[in-house]
Amino acid sequence: QVQLVQSGAEVKKPGASVKVSCKASGYTFTNYGTSWVRQAPGQGLEWVGWISGYNGNTNYAQKFQGRVTMTTDTSTSTAYMELRSLRSDDTAVYYCARDDSSTSREFWGQGTLVTVSS
């Protein structure tokens, strides 16, 4: 069965960086892209960006360009999202999801809480 398992919760200080991992299993990783979506406390879903599992091409939401880097390790079927220059409003649960198309994602990770606090 398809599973996406994310790394554990993180607490960071403003200005620091965080790198979240998402290990996929149950499907051919290189056949699908991975999207990252975040959800601030009490707020809605916000797309951060996407990375191709096939060739590593990326597409970042304009809001995060210059601060986010997404990578993959196809040998371990793992996607990574690094967010730099963290601010308090980056505090959120970050989800990875398998891209079934540009418009839908059926399989999601369990989420990783990133807390930014001094």
Next chain:
Amino acid sequence: QSVLTQPPSVSAAPGQKVTISCSGSSSNIGNNYVSWYQQLPGTAPKLLIYDNNKRPSGIPDRFSGSKSGTSATLGITGLQTGDEADYYCGTWDSSLSAVVFGGGTKLTVV
């Protein structure tokens, strides 16, 4: 401010039917498929509807989706208390080259 507009909340009695609207524009809903997600408290979103009106395996036919022009609608019949959750619509925006979501609708079954 979300690109797609949903009502903040809807409510209905157990056993009844409810619809949740999602309004967009020609750059998103008007020219792309719409998906719908259910999010129970403290859990990841769950795909209910994709490609406007298709249900993934395991999703009951109480859940349905439709699209007309630049708006989409999620319908839920035979409401159960377990359906209380936040519901989000999502699609691709061709102008932004980005995935966009609605602000979410909280369903209360009372």
